[in-house]
Amino acid sequence: MSKIGLHWFRYGLRLHDNPPLLKAIKTCSKVIPLYILDTDYFKPDKVGINRIGFLLDTLKALDSDLRAKGSRLFVAQGNPNEVIRNLIQEHKVELLSFERDTEPYNKHMDNNIIETAKSLNVETFPLWGHTMFDPEYLLEMSNGKAPLTMTSFLTLMSETGDPPKPLDPPESMPSPIDNLKCKDVFVYEGIPTLSDLKGFNFDPKDYTTWFVAGEKEAIKKMTEFLAQKHRVSTFEKPKTLPTALQPDTTALSPYITRGSLSSRLFYHSLKDTLKGMQSSKPPVSLKGQLYWREMAYLIGFSVPNFNQMEGNPICKQIPWLTGEEAKSLLEKWEMGQTGYPAVDAVMNQLRTEGWMHHLARHLVACYLTRGDLWVTWELGRDVFDKHLVDADWSINNFSWHWLSCSAFFHQYFRCYSPVAFFKKTDPNGNYIKKHVPILAKFPDKYIYEPWTAPKGIQTACGCIIGKDYPKPMVDHKFVSKENMDRMKKAYDAGKAKAKNSGEPPAKKLKQNKLGKYAKK
Known part of the structure; x- marks a missing residue:
């Protein structure tokens, strides 16, 4: 007897090492390969063009690989639980396979979908693969x-x-159904492009990452x-x-x-x-x-509430700046307008390429939080999540805990210098000249501190500091020391609270080699 299966491609956008897909192939005579653009997860103000453009290119490559095996990819948009429920009912699906996930939002989604499938008497294979x-x-x-x-x-x-x-990847795929149309589900005709995306308003020319997907x-x-x-x-x-x-x-x-x-x-x-x-x-x-x-x-x-400070049992409680003041500082940081060329170069690379080196991420994360601006790490995390083509909920939250000294790494007196840090590996400032091109003509002597260049040199370089490129938002040497005092007070308050409540003191963490890269 023929059996129709639905395989929901989630994170495993590949044919190799895909346990739930192989389960569907072995069990069903027809398999519907499906990707769902979750409208509650992918929101226009939360996901940048490079991130979603790279995802769409990945889907296009997956569709090509599936077609070479005798199948194709369908792309729907909506709430995954509702989409899957409607498709199961419309196409008499008897087996559902998908990859489970670790994020809180998706863990909740998994449970709902499993219950939905159970209520419809559909066999379900939620397996780990990411x-x-x-x-x-x-x-x-x-x-x-x-x-x-x-x-x-x-x-x-x-x-x-x-x-x-x-x-191993499958040698072939069961044929899909001819048409996935369903009255209550929005399904794209093919793999959507940036111009096709329902609810988004992207200009394809702003898609500038150099990564080739698939x-x-x-x-x-x-x-x-x-x-x-x-x-x-x-x-x-x-x-x-x-x-x-x-x-x-x-x-x-x-x-x-x-x-x-x-x-x-x-x-x-x-x-x-x-x-x-x-x-x-x-x-x-x-x-x-x-x-x-x-x-x-x-x-x-x-860990409960791992994506926030409050209610997070492993996160230091630190009185970061929030609200409108924090958002004003955040915007200048995100748009590469801090006045520190090294920081701005990294943020410009983030927005244009959707990627940057992990130590560059360390520099700008430290600058935003405990180093200079004292803005909550949650806001910085959201900016990374918006622009990175490798945006990853778990790693992103883990890294911002680390760099803000909220968890894992507690040597808050080790602070990255927005002037000195990159000089070790790039004394001529070539990275800055590429990603902050308005400074490209500055002599190497001034490239990390252009505000120190004489006015005549600024004029000759076609860039007046304070007019064509901003002055530094803060004096790093001063505010970094001030923020170390703030961190000490927050740490001391945490210790006192733990002592009064009878909680055991936090264990000191053994530092790895990353620590030596931080300088006052």
Whole structure:
């Protein structure tokens, strides 16, 4: 008897290592491959053009791969639970497969969809595939609590061993139904372009990321990187260059985040590459980067209110600026108008390319929060989430906890200098000249502090500071010390509260090599 299945592509936008898709293929004679643009999740004011443009290109590549296997991708828009309910009823679907997720919003969505399918007597296969391990298994292995330090997480990894090996892609796909039309579901005719998107008003010319999307491109980039065996074996992430004009890391994060590349495939391909070789060790090695990702996902999966300060049991309670004052400062930071060329270059790269080096992210996150502007990390997190092509809920929240010294890293007296930090790797300011082109003619001597250049030099360079390019918003040397005092008071208040309530003191975290990159 023929059975119609619906496979909801969620994060695993690929054919390789896709457990729920393979389950549907093995069980059904017809499979509807579906992606849903969630109108509650993708909102015009929350998602930037590079992020959603890269997603649409990823869907286009997935559709091409499916067509080569005898199928195609359908793209609907709406609330996933409602879309799936209506399609199940309209097309008499008997099996639903999809990839489970760790984010609170999507965990709730998973439960609703499972209940919906159950109420309609539909067999359901919600399986894990976006992480290396099943997070519920890791929690069970760690007595119900996520490790909060890399040292303890590495201990957990030593007990679990390698993650499961990735699954091969299917040789062919069952044919889809001819038409997915449904009275109460909006389905695009094909894969939507930026101009097609319902409810958005993007100008395609503003889509400027250089990343090429899709599973084939992801595997190609991974293979090319792993072929550089010396580079792979000696890789230490803190030693890569934040000011490189071309990526000095793998630049695979957009592909892993958007699901074009399985983290398990990367892990096992890396393991095969390093077989018999001496190599760097976690947490700074390439394997260590996968462990950081897995740890962030496990924490985001299990810690209540991980995306905010209030009600978050592992987050320091710090009186950050919020409200209109914070938003005014945030806008200048987001638009690359702080007056510090290094910070502005990073933020301009973020908006135009949808990506920047992890240490560049550290610099601008520190500047916004504890370093200079004292703005809440939640607002900065939202800006990253809007623009990054590798926007990732768990990693983004984890990183902003770290850089604001709200959790994980507590040496708040280590503060990135918006003047000195990039000089170590780019003394001539080539990165600034690329991403803040109005400063391109300034002599190297003044490129990091253009306000110190004599007026005659500013005139000759065609850029008057305070008119054509802003003066610094704050005096870093002064406000960074002032903010350290604020941090100390917040930490002391937290300790006093914990003492009065009888809570155990927070454990000191063992610092990794990232700490040495921060300078007063």
